[in-house]
Amino acid sequence: MSQELEGNCLIAQSGGPTSVINASLAGAVTEALNHECIEEVYGGLNGIKGILNEELIDLAEQSQQTIRGLRYTPASALGTCRFKLKQSQDFDRILEVFEAHNIRYFFYIGGNDSQDSANKISKLAQERNYDLRVIGIPKTIDNDLVATDHCPGYGSVIKYVSTLVREVSKDNEAMGNHDLVYVLEVMGRSAGWIAAGASLAKHRDDPGSPPHLIYLPEVPFSVDKYLEDIQRVLNKEKYCFIVVGEGLVDENGNYISTASASKDAFGHSQLGGVGDYLKNLAEERLGVKSRSATLGISQRSAAHCSSQTDNDEAFMAGAAAVKAAIDGETDKMVTLVRAEADQYLCETGLVSLDEVANGVKALPESWINEDGVSMNFNFHRYAQPLIQGEVEVPFSHGLPQFVKLSDNKVPKLLSAYEL
Amino acid sequence: MSQELEGNCLIAQSGGPTSVINASLAGAVTEALNHECIEEVYGGLNGIKGILNEELIDLAEQSQQTIRGLRYTPASALGTCRFKLKQSQDFDRILEVFEAHNIRYFFYIGGNDSQDSANKISKLAQERNYDLRVIGIPKTIDNDLVATDHCPGYGSVIKYVSTLVREVSKDNEAMGNHDLVYVLEVMGRSAGWIAAGASLAKHRDDPGSPPHLIYLPEVPFSVDKYLEDIQRVLNKEKYCFIVVGEGLVDENGNYISTASASKDAFGHSQLGGVGDYLKNLAEERLGVKSRSATLGISQRSAAHCSSQTDNDEAFMAGAAAVKAAIDGETDKMVTLVRAEADQYLCETGLVSLDEVANGVKALPESWINEDGVSMNFNFHRYAQPLIQGEVEVPFSHGLPQFVKLSDNKVPKLLSAYEL
Numbered sequence: 001m002s003q004e005l006e007g008n009c010l011i012a013q014s015g016g017p018t019s020v021i022n023a024s025l026a027g028a029v030t031e032a033l034n035h036e037c038i039e040e041v042y043g044g045l046n047g048i049k050g051i052l053n054e055e056l057i058d059l060a061e062q063s064q065q066t067i068r069g070l071r072y073t074p075a076s077a078l079g080t081c082r083f084k085l086k087q088s089q090d091f092d093r094i095l096e097v098f099e100a101h102n103i104r105y106f107f108y109i110g111g112n113d114s115q116d117s118a119n120k121i122s123k124l125a126q127e128r129n130y131d132l133r134v135i136g137i138p139k140t141i142d143n144d145l146v147a148t149d150h151c152p153g154y155g156s157v158i159k160y161v162s163t164l165v166r167e168v169s170k171d172n173e174a175m176g177n178h179d180l181v182y183v184l185e186v187m188g189r190s191a192g193w194i195a196a197g198a199s200l201a202k203h204r205d206d207p208g209s210p211p212h213l214i215y216l217p218e219v220p221f222s223v224d225k226y227l228e229d230i231q232r233v234l235n236k237e238k239y240c241f242i243v244v245g246e247g248l249v250d251e252n253g254n255y256i257s258t259a260s261a262s263k264d265a266f267g268h269s270q271l272g273g274v275g276d277y278l279k280n281l282a283e284e285r286l287g288v289k290s291r292s293a294t295l296g297i298s299q300r301s302a303a304h305c306s307s308q309t310d311n312d313e314a315f316m317a318g319a320a321a322v323k324a325a326i327d328g329e330t331d332k333m334v335t336l337v338r339a340e341a342d343q344y345l346c347e348t349g350l351v352s353l354d355e356v357a358n359g360v361k362a363l364p365e366s367w368i369n370e371d372g373v374s375m376n377f378n379f380h381r382y383a384q385p386l387i388q389g390e391v392e393v394p395f396s397h398g399l400p401q402f403v404k405l406s407d408n409k410v411p412k413l414l415s416a417y418e419l
Numbered sequence: 420m421s422q423e424l425e426g427n428c429l430i431a432q433s434g435g436p437t438s439v440i441n442a443s444l445a446g447a448v449t450e451a452l453n454h455e456c457i458e459e460v461y462g463g464l465n466g467i468k469g470i471l472n473e474e475l476i477d478l479a480e481q482s483q484q485t486i487r488g489l490r491y492t493p494a495s496a497l498g499t500c501r502f503k504l505k506q507s508q509d510f511d512r513i514l515e516v517f518e519a520h521n522i523r524y525f526f527y528i529g530g531n532d533s534q535d536s537a538n539k540i541s542k543l544a545q546e547r548n549y550d551l552r553v554i555g556i557p558k559t560i561d562n563d564l565v566a567t568d569h570c571p572g573y574g575s576v577i578k579y580v581s582t583l584v585r586e587v588s589k590d591n592e593a594m595g596n597h598d599l600v601y602v603l604e605v606m607g608r609s610a611g612w613i614a615a616g617a618s619l620a621k622h623r624d625d626p627g628s629p630p631h632l633i634y635l636p637e638v639p640f641s642v643d644k645y646l647e648d649i650q651r652v653l654n655k656e657k658y659c660f661i662v663v664g665e666g667l668v669d670e671n672g673n674y675i676s677t678a679s680a681s682k683d684a685f686g687h688s689q690l691g692g693v694g695d696y697l698k699n700l701a702e703e704r705l706g707v708k709s710r711s712a713t714l715g716i717s718q719r720s721a722a723h724c725s726s727q728t729d730n731d732e733a734f735m736a737g738a739a740a741v742k743a744a745i746d747g748e749t750d751k752m753v754t755l756v757r758a759e760a761d762q763y764l765c766e767t768g769l770v771s772l773d774e775v776a777n778g779v780k781a782l783p784e785s786w787i788n789e790d791g792v793s794m795n796f797n798f799h800r801y802a803q804p805l806i807q808g809e810v811e812v813p814f815s816h817g818l819p820q821f822v823k824l825s826d827n828k829v830p831k832l833l834s835a836y837e838l
Contacts, residue, residue, distance in 0.1 A: 013593075016594075017589075017590050017593050017594070019586075046595050073589065074586050074589050074590065075586075075589035075590040075592065075593040076593035077593070078593075079592075079593050079594075079595055080593050080594060080595070081595065082594075159817055159818070162817075162818055163723055163818060163819055164717050164721075166818055166819055166821065167438075167493050167494075167717065167720040167721060167722055167723065167819070167821075168715075168716050168717050168720050170436075170492065170493050170494035170720060170821060171436050171493065171494040171716045171719065171720040172716075173494065173498075174432075174436050174494040174495035174496070174497075174498050174499050175435075175436070175499060175501075176465050176498055176499070176500065182716070200817070200818065201818065291715060291716065292713075292715070293713050293714060293715030293716065293717060294711075294712055294713050295712060295714075295717075296587075296710060296711070296712030297587050297590045297591075297601070297710065297712065298583050298586065298587050298712060298714075300590065301586040301587050301589060301590040302583075302586060303586055304582050304586065304724055305723055305724070307817065384816070384817070387817035387818070388816070388817045389817070390814050395809055397803070397807070398578055398581075398619070398726065398803070398806035398807045398808070399578070399581055399582060399585055399619065399620065399806070400582055400585055400586070402585065402586075402589060
């Protein structure tokens with residue numbers, strides 16, 4: 001098909017980790033070792049930052065046990081970063097590192113920002129006539145990448161959150177009218193995908209089962225409606241289970257939060273506190289007892305309760321990226337494609353990095369019920385297959401045993417770079 | 420041995436639920452059905468409150484599948500309460516209900532407050548010459564009941580918390596110097612048992628592994644020492660993982676919290692906010708990036724990550740209570756007794772309710788290292804056996820399937836009672 005490109009490959013991970021991002025790494029490494037045109041299989045430490053610093057490790061030297069262990073080890077085994085490539089000299093440096101180590105294949109596992117970085121690196125290489133194949137591998141619990149049916153990482157986070165809803169609501173039910181309103185705050189900066197996913201916990205044959213109310217960034221928040229919603233639930237049920245996405249906004253688009261907003265390196269607001277805000281509101285305005293919990297990072301690292309389907313697809317996406325590059329593709333991201341079939345079937349596809357970079361996929365409004373606080377059957381049909389199957393994390397002495405990559409550093413060939 | 424007492428038995432659950440309290444219920448029901456002198460096996464709904472209201476259900480009529488399902492279903496299947504028996508007429512009413520339904524065996528699954536209630540009921544029955552056998556079944560994630568080696572519920576909560584420490588710290592490690600200080604707030608009103616239990620996550624061959632700092636209610640909190648502790652960790656490690664018990668106090672015994680304290684029906688302060696307080700302190704005083712999470716109720720209901728050892732012991736304690744009562748014992752609580760043996764072996768014993776009611780077992784100071792923020796080998800040897808084995812919760816369609824008791828109400832025989 002395409003001309004064979006000989007050289008080394010480099011894989012890096014970026015952005016917030018997930019419980020299956022290492023499965024994608026395992027998929028890419030495993031596939032890369034199948035192809036003779038790939039000589040060395042390197043990992044870049046701490047995302048793009050490690051590449052700038054020429055901090056590479058040898059992934060082919062890792063034991064097979066370690067690579068297998070990546071499939072159930074949460075977070076980014078290579079380390080990650082939230083560093084934005086700003087200056088043109090950053091891009092120059094990356095190509096310099098690539099040339100020095102004869103990197104001809106670059107696989108970047110990440111979300112929107114990372115796919116944007118991969119795109120810019122790819123474009124620069126083309127401008128400079130440096131032969132490089134760049135394939136992005138999707139990753140984000142936020143599920144907000146465009147052009148892919150869903151993102152590796154999403155199925156696991158909603159499986160964990162829905163499991164907790166099932167469990168915690170048993171507690172709420174048992175406590176009767178002691179703790180009336182329970183607020184669970186979940187991640188989701190710009191879209192309500194995770195909060196919506198909690199609706200899978202609802203028993204379809206029992207419309208009164210929790211979660212009772214889901215507050216999404218897609219639906220502007222109104223205090224009056226919130227108080228009415230709770231009262232409507234409490235008229236029928238013993239307690240009210242609320243799930244809220246951290247990115248909830250008011251009608252003017254301002255984040256709802258008790259905390260003051262600060263910004264990260266990409267200019268995104270750092271959120272938090274909306275759960276406490278809703279809890280306080282229920283207590284103060286309705287005089288009911290309320291509790292809140294913030295799962296924080298545990299929701300994106302809960303490998304012990306992750307989805308086998310998600311894990312398999314993450315591995316498949318990593319392998320598909322390498323296959324595509326070998327086939328001559330570049331400047332693309334792997335997508336997950338839902339086959340038109342009676343049963344759920346997922347294949348991989350490819351999309352141009354231009355199309356995916358910095359796009360944000362919103363939760364379809366048509367999947368939200370008219371009440372604004374629950375999901376309809378279309379969402380259920382979409383999300384239900386993604387949480388199927390339980391990853392078996394090996395436990396030893398009562399606790400999960402995870403792996404760590406050994407630190408086989410590739411010797412540096414360039415002088416140090418000032419970040 | 421003792422004279423045979425014929426009549427009905429009543430089992431109730433009280434206080435905050437755990438992920439194994441229903442295993443104790445299953446143990447008691449299963450054992451009760453073995454004895455012909457027990458005619459009916461009733462469950463009291465919502466703890467002592469349901470008994471006052473004469474809300475009893477027939478447990479013998481439940482399907483065997485349901486009773487088996489209780490073994491992995493979190494929270495109190497009978498419902499629970501935090502209601503304190505205050506007036507003497509409350510106690511009179513309870514005996515009236517017992518007489519009306521010929522209750523001769525009363526098993527109360529709960530913590531300190533509940534054992535105190537059981538004790539008072541037992542004493543009153545003796546005063547009135549009403550033949551009643553009362554046996555308490557220990558339950559509390561707080562592990563603070565006296566006279567028992569440990570409490571059913573504790574092993575599971577520390578297994579879950581330690582699992583999360585293993586997982587979340589992988590994320591912290593991957594994020595490198597982006598989120599330097601991570602604060603996990605766990606339950607524990609008056610003792611640091613749960614926070615201490617998180618130390619099991621530490622790899623014994625790697626003293627630098629997380630959790631790095633554990634703040635316990637037993638060690639008065641000092642801001643200066645806290646800041647020094649963090650700096651000491653960050654001098655050596657990439658990040659600092661902190662676990663804090665919600666009951667942390669300053670040198671004057673005042674709770675450390677950003678939230679204002681309110682009190683529950685027993686006069687205990689409702690805590691929360693210490694995690695956020697520590698997070699803010701690290702950010703403001705050290706200028707480092709920090710995150711916090713509050714697990715809340717999920718930690719005591721996480722059946723999907725509960726300890727098989729804990730579950731087995733909870734079942735055994737329930738069964739042992741019934742056996743003891745049949746043997747003529749009354750006015751006692753079942754204890755868990757650690758056998759003097761090379762390998763961990765747990766048996767049941769009995770202790771007078773007088774001794775256990777309202778006592779609080781402190782974490783031994785000799786198990787805390789001199790630095791005040793880590794646990795020594797004595798704690799490890801104590802806690803390690805309690806988290807062994809993984810309860811297999813059945814998952815269906817990607818989520819755990821729990822059971823619900825069917826609502827076979829026992830007809831009321833008395834007029835309504837005004838609570």
